[in-house]
Amino acid sequence: MPAVLGVSAHYHDAAAALVIDGKLVAAQQEERLSRVKNDPSLPMNAIEACLTLGEIRSTDLDRVVFYENPYRKLERVMVSALRGFPRGTAFFRRALRSQLGDKLWVLDDLAAHLGVPRKRMHFVDHHESHAASALFCAPFGDVPHSSIAALTVDGVGEEETTAIWRLEDGRPRRLASIAYPHSLGLFYAAVTAYCGFRVNEGEFKVMGLAAFGEPRYRDAFDHFLQVEGGAFTLDRAAFADHLDGARAFGRPFVEALGEPRTPAQKWNYRGQRIQGEDARFADVARSAQDALEDALLTLAEHARALTGATHLVLAGGVALNSCANARLLREGPFERVFVQPAAGDAGGALGAALLGAQDEGDALALGEPFCADLGVPIRPATAAAIADALGLRTTAVVDPNETLAARIAGGDVIALARGRCEFGPRALGHRSLLARADDEALRDRINARIKKREPFRPFAPAMLESTAPALLRDAPNDMTPYMTTVCRVRDRSPLQGTTHVDGTARAQTVQSGPLAPLLRCMESHGLHSVLNTSLNGPGEPLAATEADAIDVLIRHKPDGLLIDDLLIERPNR
Amino acid sequence: MSRLTTLRQLVAHFLRRGRFFLLPLLLVLLLAGALLLLTGGLSYVAPFVYTLF
Numbered sequence: 001m002p003a004v005l006g007v008s009a010h011y012h013d014a015a016a017a018l019v020i021d022g023k024l025v026a027a028q029q030e031e032r033l034s035r036v037k038n039d040p041s042l043p044m045n046a047i048e049a050c051l052t053l054g055e056i057r058s059t060d061l062d063r064v065v066f067y068e069n070p071y072r073k074l075e076r077v078m079v080s081a082l083r084g085f086p087r088g089t090a091f092f093r094r095a096l097r098s099q100l101g102d103k104l105w106v107l108d109d110l111a112a113h114l115g116v117p118r119k120r121m122h123f124v125d126h127h128e129s130h131a132a133s134a135l136f137c138a139p140f141g142d143v144p145h146s147s148i149a150a151l152t153v154d155g156v157g158e159e160e161t162t163a164i165w166r167l168e169d170g171r172p173r174r175l176a177s178i179a180y181p182h183s184l185g186l187f188y189a190a191v192t193a194y195c196g197f198r199v200n201e202g203e204f205k206v207m208g209l210a211a212f213g214e215p216r217y218r219d220a221f222d223h224f225l226q227v228e229g230g231a232f233t234l235d236r237a238a239f240a241d242h243l244d245g246a247r248a249f250g251r252p253f254v255e256a257l258g259e260p261r262t263p264a265q266k267w268n269y270r271g272q273r274i275q276g277e278d279a280r281f282a283d284v285a286r287s288a289q290d291a292l293e294d295a296l297l298t299l300a301e302h303a304r305a306l307t308g309a310t311h312l313v314l315a316g317g318v319a320l321n322s323c324a325n326a327r328l329l330r331e332g333p334f335e336r337v338f339v340q341p342a343a344g345d346a347g348g349a350l351g352a353a354l355l356g357a358q359d360e361g362d363a364l365a366l367g368e369p370f371c372a373d374l375g376v377p378i379r380p381a382t383a384a385a386i387a388d389a390l391g392l393r394t395t396a397v398v399d400p401n402e403t404l405a406a407r408i409a410g411g412d413v414i415a416l417a418r419g420r421c422e423f424g425p426r427a428l429g430h431r432s433l434l435a436r437a438d439d440e441a442l443r444d445r446i447n448a449r450i451k452k453r454e455p456f457r458p459f460a461p462a463m464l465e466s467t468a469p470a471l472l473r474d475a476p477n478d479m480t481p482y483m484t485t486v487c488r489v490r491d492r493s494p495l496q497g498t499t500h501v502d503g504t505a506r507a508q509t510v511q512s513g514p515l516a517p518l519l520r521c522m523e524s525h526g527l528h529s530v531l532n533t534s535l536n537g538p539g540e541p542l543a544a545t546e547a548d549a550i551d552v553l554i555r556h557k558p559d560g561l562l563i564d565d566l567l568i569e570r571p572n573r
Numbered sequence: 574m575s576r577l578t579t580l581r582q583l584v585a586h587f588l589r590r591g592r593f594f595l596l597p598l599l600l601v602l603l604l605a606g607a608l609l610l611l612t613g614g615l616s617y618v619a620p621f622v623y624t625l626f
Contacts, residue, residue: 071586078595100602104583108575118575 002360003056006353007043007110008067008129008345010103012200014043015346015423017353017374018050022362024354026053027374027423029346032544038201039541042106043349044113049376053420058114065356067348068126070106072158074099076180124355126157126348127316131165131172133351134313137340139478141367145170149309149334151299154316154344155185155200155241162232162316164303171358175306182233184295184318186241187225190249191288195281196261199248200317206285207323208457211502212274213286220256221291230302232295257284269455272501293324297332304333311336315351319343320425322506325485329477336477339484341372342424350423372482373430373513375421376544380566383417383546387568390550395567404562405521408434408530412559413446415535417549418514422542426483427534428508429462429515431543433558436497437461437529443497446531450556452538461498462508463529464519471495471529476509483508498531508532 006017009030017027028050030036030043051058077099081092102109107121124132130152140148150165150172161183164176188206189199197205224238238252254260261281268276300312312334314325319339329337342350354364387394397403407414413435422430433450435442437459447455460483461471468476471494472487479485486504489495499505510516515532522530535543537556543549546563553561553568561568580603587596 071583074583074599075587075590075592075595078598079592082595082598096602105576105579108579111575118578 002062002357002362003054003060004063004065004353004356004360004362005047005050005061006065006067006129006349006351006356007047008348008352009042010040010106011345012038012040013344013346014040014046015342015349016043016046016050017349017423018054019353019357019362020054020056022357022364024350024374026050027342027350028376028421029423029541031541032375032421032548035541035548037539037541042109042113047114053376058116061114061116061120062360063356064110064114064116064121065352066106066110066121066123067129067345067352069123069158070104072125074104076156076159080180122356122359124352125160127152127154127160127163127177128172128174128355129348129351130154130157130315130343131163131174131351132355133342133347134315134319134338134340135165135167135172136354136364136366137350137370138311138313138338139367139369140311140313140336140338143311146307147309148311148313149303149307150313150315151296151303151319152316153184153296153299153314153318155189156180156183161185162299164299164306166307166309170364176230176302178231181236181239181241184225184232184292185316186239186248187234188288188292188318188321189241190239190253191284193248194253194257194260195285196263196265198263203317203321205454205457207289207321208454208500209274209282210285210289210323211500211504212456213279213282213284215287215290216283217257217287218290221287223256224252225291225295227295227298230298230305232298267454267456274456289323292318292321293327296324296328300328300332300334310334311338313338313340315340315343315347317344320484322479322484322486323504325479326474326487326504329479329485330474337485338478339482340370340424341422341426341428341482341484343484344425346424370482372422372424372426372428373420374423377420378417378546378549378563380564383550383563383568384566386546386550390554391571392550392553393569393571395569397562397565397567400562400565400567401517401521403567404434404518405525405527407560408436409522409525409527411436411439411442413442413450415549415552415558415561416514416518417535417543417546417561417563421544424482425534425542427532427542428482429510429513429532431535431549432515433533433535434518435531436527437531438494438527439497443531446533450537450558451533456501458500458505459498459531459533460506460508461495461529462510462515462519462532464516465509465511467519467528468507468509472505472507480507480509481511494527495529498529
């Protein structure tokens, strides 16, 4: 019974994943348990949770696989520092201190913490982990392996930033790659920093902002990001990731686009429009998003030419750009496109574990639908005990789905926590805040009072897959169950509160899982969808445990919290 | 002991990749790190370390 643990850590969004007998039994992001957003530290809480869920001890592990090669990573940092010398010396010092301080010794630290012999510690390449997480989790059981290509795109792994893969003898094989410093992830990070958002966290915001803009700066971005012959290059003078990872853009950005936005400044947003000086940043975001999408389409064409595949899977941080994924499916050369919900670095742990299981001789079950509820469970009894201790009102409801549907139909915002926590950034109904999807005022209330985030950011609707064709112009596809793509909304669909300004929605289509019975109940209230956003407050990780969910109820004040059949409410509501 | 495994793998990696020009820099950095660890960051080591970091 081989047990393999995959680990990602030391950059951002650390995670662990456990595979036993070739089956993925648990995956958990560290941030959900440490309560530090995008926590990069060695994920000991997540590892402990995975071992508990797998009902094994750390000494039972046959193999522990780290998601990247620490030696190649150190080599890249040293080579790029020498290339850039004497510029970036301060950044190089910080990077080296970090590399030699803990990153280099990650396998030793894991062995020591787990009490597992060092010889059971292994690593795989960063982009190979991404490729495995996408290829092994794709729901393409009905097509031969030769028909599936993978495209991995992120900031930077060891030195690769982009790679094209195909399964050969059941293992990902790299067919082409692009190396640092040319990186679509770093390109988008620079735009994120320029628009005043935090790198590695604000990329979603740039994507949302882009819908408000016009591509007025496209010429500048075509100069910064040049696409040719199935590959791309960056104008290095325009980027400063090698000097300052948080700023990421260089002087030519400012010369071409104007002064960058001051972080945390209030947005000039009124009546679904971004106004004044802020309109310029929407135009910058639009131009950058278009440039990114065009580059990805070129890469997809190249992947198709290299592999002859008809199906594409993507992974890496850039694969979380749901607008780009929609365009890849709509305009790209592939019949089907799939992005699993933990496509970022957390998913690297998943890929590493699956590759390690293969090395242990396990046959992986490929082609099955991916289940994202891989994290820690939530228990009503524990929640009831916490709620009682805090003086909250608790009610055991007879029909939780009907109660929930009635409350949502009546205009309440209800937190729902059911089963095991989602793996990846999307709340898919296990840790969600739910409300009517047809109410714009409610959307603005959630944005301003509960989520306390930028007013232009949209929410997503969830709907039964059978209902989707009546609401959406785009058919449900392999990505819609995981919210890794967007769909065009039909005119006059009752999705006013969850349709973005460009007429799209990051719709979740549901066949089974925690939202399916709720959505069926909502039909009797004349509602065919529900607004579904993550159960957390501003700057917080998604709630995982009973205490986290109750904390959201107390501090951010949704109208109630339902954990299985236990309804918890604030006493003074 | 397990750190020796890492050091061995690290040197093997640099040799395999033919990155000989990086070995002196790596050696100096590792020696500085070892010196800091062994001396617990004693003050007379500091001038050597500050020139590097």
